[in-house]
Amino acid sequence: MPGLVPGIHAFLFRRQGVDGRDKPGHDKSEGSLMVEVRTIKTPAEQALSAAYESARGKLPGGKAVAALREDAFRRFDAQGLPHRRVEEWKYTDLRALMRDAVPLAPPPDAAAKQAAKDAGRLFSAIHARRLVFADGALVPELSDLTPEPGLTLGSLAAALANGDALVAAHVGKTVETDDVAVALNTSLMGDGAVIHLAAGTALKRPIELVFASGGDKPSSAFIRSLVVVEKGAKLILIESHEGGASQVNAALELIVGDGATVDYIKTTQTHGLHVGSLLAAIGAYAAFNSFAFNADAALVRNQMFVRFAGEGTKAGIRGVSLARGKDHIDTTLLIDHAAGHCESREQFRSVLDGESRGIFQGKIVVRPHAQKTDAKMMTRALLLSEEAEADNKPELEIFADDVVCGHGATTAAPSEELKFYLMSRGIPEAEAEALLVQAFVGEAIEEIAHEGIREALMFAALKWLGTRGR
Amino acid sequence: MSLLEVKNLHVEVEDKKILNGLTLTIENGQVAAIMGPNGSGKSTLAYVLAGKDNYTVTEGEVKLDGESILGLAPDERAAKGLFLAFQYPVEVPGVATMTFLRTALNAQRKHRGESELSTPEFIKLVRETSGKLGIDQEMLRRSVNVGFSGGEKKRNEILQMAVLQPRLAVLDETDSGLDIDALKIVADGVNRLRSPERSMVVITHYQRLLNYIVPDVVHVMAKGRVVKTGGKELALELEASGYAQFTDEAA
16 A cells, blocks of 8 residues: 555644645644634525424424434534534535525425435446335335345334434444534434344345435434444445435434444435435444545535444545535545454545545544554545645554554656556547546445445446546 | 668757767668667667657657658557657556557557457467566466566566567667566567568667677667667677776777
């Protein structure tokens, strides 16, 4: 792994603002530690507050859920939308980027359902159990809800309304965070999927959650899903988002039991604003592999909070982003090694064209008792234009003294030396560059275990490359 | 008409003059060795012929089949039949050798207005050639040169040459880093490609390679130009006397 800094860090190691390009301006201190007294709210913040006030009576859930929502809303109300002075959001200033908050989506009409029916083409070749959501609401007639031994599944809205015990036990409790985007999600969560896999269940088919949003009118959706995979169970979960000029805040709480195996693939191909949060708690001796794929997505913040709660677990947290035009893709990780003897690999790649911006913030925390942690983080960006920008901010916070942790970051244009080699064999420049980009992306996608998913994502990447404006 | 004519070639790299009025003619079907001390400009000549960036031609000309190639991009030169076997072949992560070969061959054929080779024809060609070069089929599925030994990389260069069938192959220090067994395999591969329709320029520092690839003519380079031309016996003379006489002469 080129550029990786191996070794044992027995101290707090924190690097800030390792920008991919030699461009000053991102690293300067943003000033005081004073608590900011905010009195002026942006139109988006006002609209979100108004949306909550008017919806609170109608949002699903009993008293306990209402209290959870209220508590989360208070946090949002106190802090407002995250902005650049919030360290975790410094590259994605939601307060500036969200000029307005669009109204909550009404229950899907025929047109929205039709759009949802046409969605999810990317994985159409995979024999998966599909649950389809239109503007954040489950569409039962488009979803495969047939029973299967060991599997319980349904909609979050129904579960909240019925006081479902699983939801009551886990929602809002999987990973502790004071993140405002998650708080907003909790306060306004409408629908999503609730999936439970009993101990030892191995599903034959992957489960795909298809989220289609944004018909003619801009609307917003606050999607919350809960997936509980009990001890020794196996699941391949796909979450795909696509759609128009909508605002989607989608959070997934994922509980991986001891000895369970979970592959989680998320694709985001949305033209509006997408804020995604993964809140994952992983048990002991489990295997967790995630892959985030972003292509032709306008404005994405994908944050992943992953907590290693039991020892001996292996995890691969990976992803590829393909951006062009004015796309803005922010991947932010908080990997919490709270138990010892775990291995994690964080590997993200981005291809940035046009005036796009790719952001990677990865923080690995190793708790004092999490000895023998082995964590390696690597992020690589390929810049295809002079105007594209990559920002990398890896951080290691290590409080245990017997660990192997490292991180590396590279940002570069396609290698002239490699290009010359390919051209000297008769391959024209554009084709040589495309081949190198394809190889760069392909190497990452190769890590996905499921062949059909791998092929679908490679196909999507080639399609993106094929339509690259030159 | 000669296949390659280099006349009074002056080349600068980052404002440093490397080639200094080099003149060289390669006939059709000829195997020419270019020998010379380190820093005499041998590799620069190879790169300039292939069209690498940052090599500035300030004077002179290079003609392939009577046509100047200095204005052509590297891929256009390759399509005209020029091939450079690199001294240090680069690793291309993520691009399988097979994909690379096929893309290159088809790009050249397309450029020349020829039809693409069918898959069975292509596979047959690669299998046969790689077998003779002792290249494992597994290697063909791996990324180009990634994790290859020095010898494997050089064999891979010769495989590419055999698949692309150039009219002029420039072998830049193909012997460097090879043990005697690897050298023999590579030399055998090159000798099999000798034909009246193909010329080769074998660049080497040592005479050893020329025991296996016997040249028709030997050119000695020093200080950016050809200073002596002779038969294959010239290589043996150099082995005995060294390059000092030429570097002094040129100075």
